[in-house]
Amino acid sequence: MIDIEKCNDDHIDDHVDEEIFNCLNLKNLKSFFLFAGAGSGKTRTLVSVLERFRDQNYQQLQLNGQRIAIITFTNAACEEIQRRLDYDPLFSVSTIHSFIWELIREFDKDIREWLDANLNNQIDDLKLQLSKGRKGTKTYVDRVKSLEIKEKRINNLENIKHFTYNPSGLNQSKESLSHSEVISIGAYFLTNKPLMGKILVRKFPILLIDESQDTNKELINAFFEVERKNNNIFSLGLFGDTMQRIYSDGEVNLGNSLPDSWSKPVKKMNHRCPPRVIKLINKIRSTVDGQEQRERTDKNEGFVHMFILHSKTDKRNAEKKVVQRMAEITGDPKWEIVDADYTTLILEHHMAANRLGFIDMFEPLYKNDKLKTGLLDGSLSGLQFFTRIILPIVEADEIGDKLKITNITREYSNLLKFQKGERDQLLRISKARGAVDKLLSLWDDSKDPTCIDILQCVAELNLFEIPDSIFPLSVKEKKEELISEEITADGKSDVLIAWFESLNAPFSQIRAYDSYINDKSRFMTHQGVKGLEFPRVMVIIDDSEARGFLFSYEKLFGVKDKTEADKKNENEGKDTSIDRTRRLFYVTCSRAEESLAIVAYSTEPELVKKHVIQEGWFNESEVEILNVQ
């Protein structure tokens, strides 16, 4: 009897699909806010409702030349939804940035006007700051530079026929808008230019927004405005969970003051996490809004375990130990080091670089603003030289795959680009083979050559073309010249010095970097895992290693007291850094499908232990202070 009731529990959210489907009636469109927590099957709802909608309305939309827009926060989420909708062109699935860009890109004249006004404001601000600030400091120099750039840009505005959107640190063209400009322009146009709203509604009668709690607040309010003006002919559908708001420009009170006409379905189930994890996240949430998720009846209980270590512990050893303990506790061999399959969540990228061992090549490039984005998305040509040519050759050599080496060489090497009807092809092939062998001899006796060594070797052999960005480093004994360039310190030598420092790292770091950037490693950031799920999750918490200032786990865990700013925010009913950290903690914990390990480095392990037990997050038996050398 009880079992049957429980089984039905797994389906308590089924009515939600129906409710949303009813909003999407083209004759009388209605907006909705779906409260959908972690693992609530939000994407499944989205997909099944849209498929049903398509079956009934395909022709009419086709006839009107209309589509359904679904906008997501990250590319990962965008791809996932596209895939699950079978890449049907009826659905325009895009990130919020590309969606807004597509909306505004034709309006060059209006963009120019907006930019002119916006740049003028910024220039005024900068001038004010310059007049108040101290001279000769780094910030002063940066401000002067920034002012120059902005003045140049504003003077050049009238020459720009078409604006573009390809902001990457290095080759940012004069025509390009930045990420935040695109969003701000979109919000401004939607609010102040009625035509824009009409175009939007005409093209996309239905607009669904994933992770709406993190959508830029000006923009989300602009969408609300469009919705208000287009009752019944436009449906705005928001999917979100306020507890998972982890970016600072989301609308704080989203969902609190929605018009009565909106449908407000709530999903209660969590289909992802095991009962023990759900108990934990409900508890973490209890002081915020008391919303509780229900567990599935068909899941194993699952595991949560917290390991507390002193901040000065050796982290590699500590985390090895944690993994061993998790294997013992859960009896799950996938926590074992031998065939490990768990995901480690770090707060900031450099924490992954430390753990995967590529910090030496990472840090110099990361510090340089022009190289930072390219480093993180793997698009730097100077690194692709190593990751796409050298690394595959080295890996092919390790398994003795001669054919693969030849293929890579043929694809990239100058030595194997034949003229038509050229003679002596065999000679050149053997020459190229000899050159590759020479290059590979750098790894003889299990040596780990530096990237500079490899670069110079390749240059000497004339084996592969060397990207412009690192070409100056391919000439041997260039070091002194670099240092003299440093003294002149123009922008370009900054970049070159960063490259020089980075490429002094051993090549093995390139392999580690490549695995991280191309998602082959087990590491992800706390903020980057939004919407994702993994069977085994290890959350690394370490304020002392983190550099940012947005989150403070030491405060959340009761080690550090509330600051004046926290008390002030609390009194004014505003978000405090503790609230913010709690939400991030909630997001990371709610990724786990089977077992969850929290690894907290603290200056006061005993205090942390006391606090997390007192909060009711963990039982005594689930918390251990590890002493690792």
Added chain:
DNA sequence: CGACTATATTTTTTT
């Protein structure tokens, strides 16, 4: 020397 002020630090988003 105490009091005050300026500065640096992070995540995600594109073609």
Added chain:
DNA sequence: AATATAGTCG
């Protein structure tokens, strides 16, 4: 957006 630290003023 919050705070530790470095720097400056009286």
